[in-house]
Amino acid sequence: MPTEPWKIGDREFQSRLLVGTGKFPSVSAMQSALEASGTEIVTVALRRVDLTGHKDPQADMLEEIDQNKYLVLANTSGAMNAEEAVRLARLAVAAGLPKWVKLEIHPDPRYLLPDPIETLKATEILAKEGFTILPYINADPVLAKRLEEAGAATVMPLGAPIGSNRGIETRAQIEIIIEQACVPVIVDAGLGAPSHAAEALEMGADAVLINTAIAVAEDPAAMATAFRLGVEAGRLAFEAGLSPARREASATSPLTGFLDE
Amino acid sequence: MSGWPGSALEGLPFKRTNTVAKFEELMFGTARLEELAEQARAETRKNFGKTMRLFAPLYLSNECVNTCKYCGFSKDNPIRRVTLKPEEVEKEARYLAQTGFRSLLLVSGEHPREVPAGYIAECVKKSVSLFPSVAVEVAPLETPEYRQIVEAGAEGLVLYQESYDRPAYAEMHVSGPKRNFDERLAGPERGYVAGFRRIGLGVLVGLADWRRELVALAAHVSHLMKVCWRAQITVALPRLRPAAGGFQPRVAMSDRDFVRALCAFRIAFPQAGIVLSTREPEQLRNGLMELGVTMMSAGSETEPGGYTGVGKERLHRTVRGREVALESSEWERAEATEQFEISDERSAEQLSLALRQRGLDPVWKDWDRALTA
Numbered sequence: 164m165p166t167e168p169w170k171i172g173d174r175e176f177q178s179r180l181l182v183g184t185g186k187f188p189s190v191s192a193m194q195s196a197l198e199a200s201g202t203e204i205v206t207v208a209l210r211r212v213d214l215t216g217h218k219d220p221q222a223d224m225l226e227e228i229d230q231n232k233y234l235v236l237a238n239t240s241g242a243m244n245a246e247e248a249v250r251l252a253r254l255a256v257a258a259g260l261p262k263w264v265k266l267e268i269h270p271d272p273r274y275l276l277p278d279p280i281e282t283l284k285a286t287e288i289l290a291k292e293g294f295t296i297l298p299y300i301n302a303d304p305v306l307a308k309r310l311e312e313a314g315a316a317t318v319m320p321l322g323a324p325i326g327s328n329r330g331i332e333t334r335a336q337i338e339i340i341i342e343q344a345c346v347p348v349i350v351d352a353g354l355g356a357p358s359h360a361a362e363a364l365e366m367g368a369d370a371v372l373i374n375t376a377i378a379v380a381e382d383p384a385a386m387a388t389a390f391r392l393g394v395e396a397g398r399l400a401f402e403a404g405l406s407p408a409r410r411e412a413s414a415t416s417p418l419t420g421f422l423d424e
Numbered sequence: 425m426s427g428w429p430g431s432a433l434e435g436l437p438f439k440r441t442n443t444v445a446k447f448e449e450l451m452f453g454t455a456r457l458e459e460l461a462e463q464a465r466a467e468t469r470k471n472f473g474k475t476m477r478l479f480a481p482l483y484l485s486n487e488c489v490n491t492c493k494y495c496g497f498s499k500d501n502p503i504r505r506v507t508l509k510p511e512e513v514e515k516e517a518r519y520l521a522q523t524g525f526r527s528l529l530l531v532s533g534e535h536p537r538e539v540p541a542g543y544i545a546e547c548v549k550k551s552v553s554l555f556p557s558v559a560v561e562v563a564p565l566e567t568p569e570y571r572q573i574v575e576a577g578a579e580g581l582v583l584y585q586e587s588y589d590r591p592a593y594a595e596m597h598v599s600g601p602k603r604n605f606d607e608r609l610a611g612p613e614r615g616y617v618a619g620f621r622r623i624g625l626g627v628l629v630g631l632a633d634w635r636r637e638l639v640a641l642a643a644h645v646s647h648l649m650k651v652c653w654r655a656q657i658t659v660a661l662p663r664l665r666p667a668a669g670g671f672q673p674r675v676a677m678s679d680r681d682f683v684r685a686l687c688a689f690r691i692a693f694p695q696a697g698i699v700l701s702t703r704e705p706e707q708l709r710n711g712l713m714e715l716g717v718t719m720m721s722a723g724s725e726t727e728p729g730g731y732t733g734v735g736k737e738r739l740h741r742t743v744r745g746r747e748v749a750l751e752s753s754e755w756e757r758a759e760a761t762e763q764f765e766i767s768d769e770r771s772a773e774q775l776s777l778a779l780r781q782r783g784l785d786p787v788w789k790d791w792d793r794a795l796t797a
Contacts, residue, residue: 186473188783210556210792221526222556222789241795243621243654254794272656273649273695326470379469 166398169369171347172295172316174234178203179364180394181236181349182387183374185211186326190227192383197233200387205233206265206372210241214254225260236297238265240275245284252289264289265319266298275325275352279306283313290314299351302333307340307348318344319372321352322363326375328355331362341367357393364397365405432636435590437609438643443692447642450688452635457684464687464716467694475785477697477719478772479527480520481561483728484508484547486760487742488533490600492586494631494664494671496763497533499600503761504739504750507538512734514550519731523723524772526789527557529582531726531763534563534602541569545576552577557791559622563602564611570618579796581615582624583608584660588640592632592674609644616652621796623648623655624699629682630664630673638685645693658697658719659689665703665764679708683715690716702766709768713782722768722775727760735760 168175182202187193197205205228213219218226228235237255242248245268252264266289268282269275277299283306289296295316300306302320310318320337323329330353331337341348347369354360360371373390380386433440450460485507488497496503508516517528528551532539544562551558559580560573570581587593590605597603612623625644627637641659648657663682664673677685686698700709700717702724709720729735739760740747770778776786 186469186475187785188474189780189785210790210795211787213789214792214794219526219789221524241791243795247795251792251794254792270654272654328470375470375473378473 166395166402169347171297174295176203176370178391178394179370179398180360180391181206181351181370181372182377183238183372184208184224184228185374186378187383188378190224193378194227196377196383196387197228198387199384199391200373200377201391203232203234204236206236206238206374208238208240209251209255212258214251214258216258234263235260236263236265237261238267239285240267240269242268243270243281244268244278245281245288248281248285249288252285252294253292262293263295264297266296266315269299277301277321279303282306283309286310286313286315297349302336302340304336304339304343308343311344311346315346317347317349317369319349319351322350322359323353325352327353328376329353330355330359331366334366337363337368338366357389360390360393361397361400364394365400367401370394432588432639433643436588436640436643438640438647440643441646443646444639444643447688447692448639450691451638451685457680457687460684460687460691461715464690465714467690468714468716468718471694472718473785474783475787476713476717476779477527477787477790478525478775479529479557479559479719479721480523480525480772481529481531481721481724481726482513482516482520482551483726483730483760483763484513484530484532484544485535485539485728486533486763487535487538488600489535490533490602491598492600492602493596493598494628494673496761499742501761502741502743504759505742506728506735506739506760507535507543508547508728508735510543510546510550512729513547514554515734516729516731517551517554521554524776524788526555527559527791528555529559529561529580529721530578531561532563534600536601539563541565541572545572548573548576548578552793556789556793559624561624564608565614567614567618570615570620574619574796577793577796579620579791580622580624581612581620582626582658583611583615584624584626584628584662585609585641585644586628587631588627588637588644589632596631612648613651616648616655619796621655622658622697623652624658624660624697626660626662626699628664629661629677630675632674634675634677634681634685638688642689642692645689645696649693649696656697657693658699659693660699660701661685662701662703665767682708683712686712686716702768703764705767706770710778710782713779713784720775723771724766725762726764726766727762729760730762733759 181204183206213222239248297317307318322331349370350363350368351372561582699719
């Protein structure tokens with residue numbers, strides 16, 4: 164049963180699973196995982212690819228991704244500030260990539276937590292230049308609104324630090340972001356199991372981005388399939404109208420039943 | 425705890441943080457090595473994936489003003505010496521780029537006249553068009569000198585303390601500026617201020633009680649992660665290898681302890697890079713590929729001109745600061761003397777094949793100069 168399509172900017176997508184391309188044991192493992200995931204959007208770290216136009220065989224990840232099939236979303240990881248991220252995004256376009264950027268600015272190489280100030284600055288600059296911007300942020304509802312006003316096409320709050328596989332530790336904040344957002348909300352980072360992805364979609368997130376959990380699985384393609392199913396299940400449940408969870412059992416004979424008598 | 429190193433941090437400006445305590449427990453506690461190995465593998469996969477970053481060292485000069493008991497380049501060793509010209513460095517770099525490397529480490533002895541900061545910066549400039557990532561491993565410099573090197577395009581700084589044990593340090597470093605322990609200890613922080621993005625720390629295992637050295641190194645890493653919070657910290661535990669001068673390591677560290685140490689570092693500092701050089705033998709390097717190591721070198725030469733033979737015609741000895749021509753009979757062997765003998769002699773290609781066989785993807789390029797240019 165197909166779920167509803169969704170849009171980033173003017174572009175429509177069916178799959179609600181975005182997949183990152185780092186950490187895979189081999190190119191072929193990555194390719195089969197992408198195929199199995201059913202994804203339409205893949206992210207590629209620009210620092211891993213050749214941006215000089217020389218088609219470096221030692222950095223040829225882009226050659227291995229079918230760009231007719233997947234939208235390649237350049238990711239600025241490695242950038243520590245707005246200036247570096249903006250420069251990298253421009254170079255990616257000059258190297259022939261689409262004018263879409265996953266804006267990732269994390270000055271701290273340990274937890275890779277995003278810098279909100281630099282991310283907002285870079286969004287302001289790149290929006291004026293016509294980029295479709297998908298910023299990676301901490302689960303901060305006010306920042307999400309500020310980015311939206313600055314021209315971000317989506318917001319991508321983290322569930323937990325990148326690679327941590329801890330699931331949606333920021334649930335309460337993400338609920339507020341979803342409630343307030345006028346742009347798609349993509350939960351990014353920290354999702355370690357298909358059930359985490361399902362949870363995000365059940366909450367009403369528009370999509371999720373998964374990398375580590377798929378890339379380092381014993382069988383990346385099988386794990387990609389599992390995430391595809393998790394995402395579909397979560398979205399279907401959301402569309403079908405989940406009953407809100409209740410803290411206590413509700414009485415089967417309603418206390419206000421007398422009103423109907 | 426058995427083997428507890430006691431006052432390893434005495435006299436050092438580092439605190440025993442929770443992370444250091446955790447490292448001690450892992451290293452000297454009762455956990456079985458196999459358990460640590462499993463945990464180390466899981467942490468490595470989570471944080472770095474099934475990948476291995478590869479790099480190559482390029483020696484600029486084996487001139488040195490220091491007398492260090494364990495080092496082949498030690499001032500009084502009658503070795504064949506040379507300092508490459510920046511054009512020669514470029515030739516060596518081109519060779520390494522052709523063999524597949526995209527991450528370069530420029531290494532040099534300490535010689536303020538032959539190897540000043542300006543010269544190092546020149547060599548960096550010659551390398552950056554061929555290598556997206558260039559790091560330097562040179563004598564500790566002042567912040568403005570480091571800045572010159574950063575501005576030339578280097579993003580990584582490697583500066584091993586060698587030993588954190590002050591008495592052993594004083595004994596090993598007989599003369600020369602390297603005797604200044606504290607100057608060296610503060611070097612990484614000066615480099616950070618100057619703009620280096622990757623900082624490599626390490627101890628040379630074999631100079632003093634390695635238990636204490638490991639704890640001190642862990643404390644240094646923990647300290648730098650607070651103070652230099654934007655930098656990627658890497659660690660290395662090179663075990664001393666035979667070198668000119670015939671120094672015998674004072675203390676040995678068994679393979680088992682070595683593996684345990686790398687696992688303990690991985691678990692205590694899940695996001696730190698761990699570097700493994702060609703000093704270690706093939707079999708051990710293969711085993712460690714999955715247990716925490718994130719950066720490896722291959723096909724390394726540890727003498728200036730070692731890859732292409734550049735600089736040969738200028739080989740000489742240095743006696744009391746003056747160049748002395750080689751005896752005519754010596755020209756047959758005509759190459760500079762290496763810093764130490766490598767053990768794993770596989771080429772870059774052979775190493776990447778071995779990585780693939782173990783389900784690891786060799787990563788050559790993991791940095792783009794555009795980030796910092």
